[in-house]
Amino acid sequence: MERVRLATVWLGGCSGCHMSFLDLDEWLLDLAPRIELVYSPLADVKEYPEGVDVVLVEGAVANEENRQMAKVIRRRTKVVVSFGDCAVTGNVTAMRNPLGKSLEVLRTSYLLESAGTGLRLPDDREIVPVLLDKVEPLHAIVPVDHYLPGCPPSAARIKAVVEDLLAGHAPSRAAEVIRFG
């Protein structure tokens, strides 16, 4: 049997979804021979490869690097899954949106806090990716095929979705599987 080329990506999120993925414990050993992990924060791969079958994308699109990565993912992947509430809704990552555009957010978060300390906003664009003015869910940037909500989605929920995708059918959208939070 041909191995499914699986990738996982970490955009603007806390990595909690990846931690939940690791909560699959010994099932990961069952999964390993059926997939090839071609890109992931859990693997040392520098560039997102061509010809990915399935990708789980954690995190919202919060900065320019996230936005470009989202487009690369979409171009090079058959099935894109929004993995967790930040990718699906913006969630905690998007809680900065009501504060205003990126500059106001940075001022609120850092300068007011550090008044008098002489600290400056990070402005080296080569090193720090530029924040987008508005944090967006993944599907606002590129088309998404399936949604796996949860903060984080439980290991059981992740397993069910990955099993369905490996078997080649659409994941369940039952109420207990798609609840936010």
Added chain:
Amino acid sequence: MAVVTLTIDDKPVSARAGESVLDAAKEAGIEIPTLCHLPGVSEAAACRLCLVQVEGRGRLQAACVTAAAEGMVVRTQTDTLREYRRMILELLFTEGNHVCAVCVANGNCELQTLAAELGMDHVRYPYLNPARPVDVTHKQYAIDHNRCILCTRCVRTCDEIEGAHTWDVAGRGTSSHVIADMGQPWGESVTCTSCGKCVQSCPTGALFRQGSTVAEMTKDREKLGDLVTARREKKWSV
């Protein structure tokens, strides 16, 4: 008592004359989703989730304010209704800041539960991310306007059950918001009796007990209906 017979989802149902289609359906075991409906207080027909199709009527009808009538043929589960209900929920999610993961009502929220039940696995419309305040001036309770869906259950509960009418709605359109008295901080309200019924009535995490953290705010919404029934049937002697 006059009784009418109608058909709901191909099932013959009898109802008291004047009873709402929503109540008639519920008694027949047919669940119609609701958010602004709360047993014990009047109907607002604000949320539109209970929209149903009635044969011979061109427009969709809100089941909570449509009287059951003889020979009426009602459909509560069609593709059109399912799509509209999902759209309504998605628009509610875009209009406020509903961050379930960090909400006091996570796991005990009617909006969150309905979204899952009605198949809302993502929101297709752009989020508005409005800047909305949180008022923690009351000694026991607090209101987080980010989570408010303007169902007006608190307004009706405070007015009709407690008789205080502390809450009301100010503003128009997307700037509509719930206010205490004439718009002062809740803690400075002179009419609020601190009874907490509004907190129990709230379907989301907008009204909560101070000190509640994520997922801690459980609510006992049925108490309010029980209270009204007990008063009507004079179950308590004073």
